Amino acid sequence: MRIARWTQGAARADGFVIDDAVVPFPDGLTVAEVLARGLADARDLHERALAAEGTPLAEVTLVSPVSPASVRDFVAFEEHVEGVSAGVEGKSDVPPEWHQAPTFYFTNPHTVHGTGHELRPPVTDRLDFELELAAVIGAAPGVGESNLTAGEAKAVIFGYTIMNDWSARDLQAREMKVRLGPAKGKDFGTVLGPWIVTADELEQHLDEDGFLRVRAEVRVNSALVGEDLVSNMGWPFPELVAYASRNSRVVPGDVLGSGTVGNGGCLGELWGRNQSLTPPPLREGDVVTMSIEGIGEISNRVGAAVPAPALPPARPRPRDRRR
Structure with missing residues (x-):
């Protein structure tokens, strides 16, 4: 369905x-x-x-096929971490902590759009896309919302959709230096679509370890930039959902992104591997098209950037202890 x-x-x-x-x-x-x-x-x-x-x-x-209750975005592809870290640190580095648990961040559910929507990014010199598969949570009889096992988590995965996690890498880089984020480097736009394909439709693509062996591709202005199998994730989706529910809740309408696929799933990975801005950052007029086997295709054009009101830097203040 x-x-x-x-x-x-x-x-x-x-x-x-x-x-x-x-x-x-x-x-x-x-x-x-x-x-x-x-x-x-x-x-x-x-x-x-x-x-x-x-x-x-x-x-x-x-x-967008859903107005998310929340959006969690994981970083479940080791190859993506390798490439991006090469751009940030000058060499590929996958920290041991990445292997210990599937890390995610929360992004903005209020700036989610559908295929065909023209993106209006912030002012940025390093606009990027991120090709992902996302799970959409539904209800399952007898299954709760907290501390799910992987088996219970599989039961609450209603279906899947394509996700483009747009990124302003220069804004994101500043935020990450403060050891918090990402925030404004990400929360201006996410695309979900074109529809939700129910989980039963994709059962045929599950391998013996429970990973979805479907092909994902991204093109910029019709030129193939990245391609990967979603089964190259470090964890299958039920384990991502189970981790998200740990000492917390997952509820119907939650969206959980896989994180960016490897092998060119975003420009940032390629910039790290090439040690240069090659291919170039996205510009106004570029069209980004993503397809995932068994799901469909989304396509969005980059529109003009939207300047935001200026804010002053932090003011030096005396560290008084009494008034």
């Missing part, structure tokens, strides 16, 4: 993509409500939707 959200003129709708058409959910349900009901209920809804008349995909505009 493919689940999407779309606009047609001033109207918005949520539903299924069936063949080359979109069909609204029965009973006026939303994606959020369907995720909260779980995959079994979604199958029943799909059976009911098959008899309904759809609208051709060409006549609607797809938006």
Whole structure:
């Protein structure tokens, strides 16, 4: 099953993509409500939707298939860490801590867009993309939200979507020197889409260790820049979800990105390996297209940068202890 959200003129709708058409959910349900009901209920809804008349995909505009409750973004590809660290530190370095647990950061759920949306980045000299696969969480009968086992975590993975974690590498580099972040180097834009493909549709691509052996590619202005297999992750998705739930919660509508695939999944990795800005950073007018086997394709154009109001630097202040 493919689940999407779309606009047609001033109207918005949520539903299924069936063949080359979109069909609204029965009973006026939303994606959020369907995720909260779980995959079994979604199958029943799909059976009911098959008899309904759809609208051709060409006549609607797809938006992000989910308004995330939260977005966690992992760094699960060792090859990506190797390449990026070469640019930051001058040599490839994968710290032992990377192997110990699947690290992630939280990004902004309020700047999530769909395929076709024109990105309006901040002022940056090093605009980059990041090609990722993301899991979308749904409900599962009898499964809680905290301290999940990998088996329980697999049950709450409703489906998968493509994720582009746009990055302003110069802004990000400043933030990381403060030993906190990333923040403004990342939170201006994330793309999810084109739709959610339910987890059962991708079962055929699982290898014997539970990794999704699907091909991921990214192109800039139609030229292939990066390609990898998602199965090159350090941890399969259920283990990422289980770790996210540790002493915390994962809830329907949460999105968990795999982190950037290796072998050119972002420009930052290639800059590190090449020890130069080759290929060049993204510029206005560039079109970034990502595809993942079994999911589909997203494509977004880079628009003009949006200047932000200036802020003064920190003021030196006396360290008084009393007033």
